[in-house]
Amino acid sequence: MGKSSLMFETARRLQQRGTTSIIIDLSDIGVTDATAENWYRGVAIEIETKLEEQGQALTTDVYEWWETHSPLTITQRFTRFFRDVLLQELEGQLVVFIDEIDTTLNLGFTDDFFIAIRALYTTRAQSTSYERLSFVLIGVATPANLILDTRRTPFNIGHRVDLTDFTAAEAWPLATGLGVNEADQSKVFDRILDWTGGHPYLTQQLCIELSRQPRDHWNSADVDGVVHRAFFGDRSDRDHNLQFVRDWLIDPKKCPGRYQVLATYREIWRARQPVMDEDQSLIKAHLKLSGVVKRVGSRLEVRNSIYREVFDRRWIRNHWPETWWDQLKPAVPVIAAVGAVAVVMGGLAWFANGQRLEALAAREDADTQAKLAEERAEEAENQRSLAEAAATEAREAEELAEERLEDSRRAERQAELARQAEAEQRQQAELARQAEADQRQRAEAGESEAQEQTRIAIAEQQRAEEQTDIAQKQARIAQLREQAARVLNLLPTASAVPGVILAIDTMDRSWSEPAVNTTAQASLLKAMQVSQEVNRLQGHESDVESVAISADGTRIVSGGADGTVRLWDANSGAPLSEPIQGH
Template sequence: MAPSNLTDFFIAGGTLPLRAAYVTRPADQELFERVNGGDFCYVLTPRQLGKSSLMIRTAQRLRQAGGRTAMIDLTGIGTKAATVDTWYQGFLTRLQLDLRLSIDVQAWWMVKRQNLGPSQCFIEFLHDVVLAEVREPVTIFVDEIDSTLSLVFSDDFFAAIRAIYNERTNDPIYNRLTFVLLGVATPTDLIKDQTRTPFNIGCRIDLQEFSREDAQILADGLDEFYPGQGDAILDRILYWTHGHPYLTQKLCLAAVNASGDGWNEQRVDDLVGVNFFTNEARKDTNLQFVHSSIQARPKSERRQVLKLYRNVHAGKVIYSDERSLIQNYLVLFGLVRVTQGHLCVRNEIYRRVFDQSWVKENTPTNLQQWIAIFASLIAMVLVTYTAFIIWTRPDPPAIQAQICKDTFEAAA
């Protein structure tokens, strides 16, 4: 009999507490080594792939290595009612708390803002306050960066981070400061103004799904509940989830909460159906995020995204192209992944939920195309009818020819 608190081992959704089953992936070591070496990094992936949990573990390791860290969740600062000044003050206040700085942020900001713009004040705060008070290497994790993309001043914020990185060659003090950006966005989203230099710095960290080897800790947890069956249960779960962290954790949690001891593939399949395929289950937050992300795109772009996904879902070979904005969005929304250089549906649960019927239901009608088709049909009917009238009239051939010519010119 497994201890009752083992249900806390599996957590579906949100940042995993330290006691929970955290699956270490190659990205964990890569991010730690990159940041510890002073590299700026960004982790831009679909939701619920474990970005925030990765951030917490990496920050913990950096502190153990002698560094100082600050973790800023931008959703906590707010965006709807935020002015540029209140937003930056909120950001710097979080820095002040996490790094235990002695300064009064509001008073400092009010003085500086008399002569400087907000992004320049931000840069000076990091240089004159953070790096002056803190002697150790400083890593600032900025989570949920996609929440800022609607702000009119977001370009300036990310441009300031890029400026700090570029200033390292002139001012070595910036070598002690590193940023890690996390969120659901593409690098091109960060600086949208095409007249400005794009956000082209830092190292991209690819946060992949759980591999079977990485996920052994989950099989061990399942085995505590169902001795001798943990590996088999997890293997079938991974068949459906392909290691997607949220989907995998949710099914593991559902398994340990299920009644009965005997497990086989069919029982896992039934568990998947109950949790993801019923009408009620399709309201799952992860499935809704994918659906809402598609619906939020402009109609013309949504049409392109779904056309591409329809082909991927149908099994057509679509080679990956990192320059393709449509492909990047499709990957970022979570519907597809890149495997051996081509696109494929991210997992079998998505394949079943986001099927061809779903594509058809959510693809906007191309009104212009239908107008063109309708106009062509009208022209064909007009020409056919006129030709019939002409050839049934007793007019001389020359007159018939002129009428026919005039009709075709009018139809054209």
């Protein structure tokens, strides 16, 4: 019903605000063979246990305290337990949640329990310390159910909270967990609410069932099929919510006046005439507490379509209580036989008396007339009983005919839903085939386009590489021509030697570029013709394999096959350092 979830969430938020919250489930204490003494003591010890679990253990031993105060009445001990123990040892606000209060309705001593709670509330006017203590009573009951003794003041304190069904907006967050595609989501969720009417448990349970059956597309017929498998037939006997409603309608322990409850519910289910709600009606209050009906405006209606299907006309007829005629029907043959024997014996007695007491003929005649009148009255009673039985059978026949008509209509609706589902599935299959063909065509076109783009990209890359090679080659040729020109500029100056070296470098690098090779040869030839030996660098013991000149032309470094590197003064030819070995 959602009440337990609301209770735990409220207690959690109160704890976050520093309020001590204690949750007591009366069903854990039990009612079988419960006496007032051990039941009240059990409530007190349960409070002690909950506080210990929350790390707020009492210094008082509750069992010992309860036994020590045994001379007091149970109600006195219970109220003093809150005053002398809880309010003394605990600081701040204290809220006691008492769940499943409807389990106490069949106990003969719990009037005092609710009277004690009321007394703790009314004592606030005399002592402000009691304002720290609050109770939250949770269960399927009305305030009028809590104190059953009509000689006592009713439970007339507190604020009543009725849990209502989800609205479409409140339930919509559940739609995100269905696993349904967005195109079907709104349609599917509307169909869910058509069945559950926003009932918290049924709505969540149906959403869970749908989420366990993933599929590409959903329609109303698919949702109807899940509802039938989840809640109807044998499943209705295993669902605890439907079992709860069923018990409140037919269980003698929970349903006083079963005939009146079912008769009122039948009129609401038939909906031929509006059944108006009445706050003073215990039967209608019982139906509302069971959850099977709800108030709409000023009238009562079946709460949702699932309840309407499960608790239908056939279910009502199968659980209808027996009438006096149903109970008497098996004994009719015996009653008839006894009546026949009585009539025969009466006739024989009358005949014997007539023969023996002729003098009393007039009186006997009167007796006979009286007997005949009695027999006629008895026969009339029998006829009336038979007429009532016939009328009952006629009503049952009418209800059976209506039931069969309803079954026929239901079968027609299911057949139509099946036809619609089949047509929709065929349409979806055709759409799927068309979509697959379109996707395959688009994929092939995309693949061809991708191949063409790849070919174009490769060609563009090749052209780019060719252009790069051409640019690099042209850059090398330009550089070599520039070097050859510098050689010619250096030879007539004091930097002739660097010019000769540059001519050699240009010639060496021009072998890979035939376009500039002739120019390089010419610059080298010119350098050889005009150059004169300035210095001789001596010191290597084998071939000189590499030479380099510093950028300013003042130093020369050489490397030879003898494994040494030597540094020279370019102007004098003298070594500038010791040979560097190992190179």
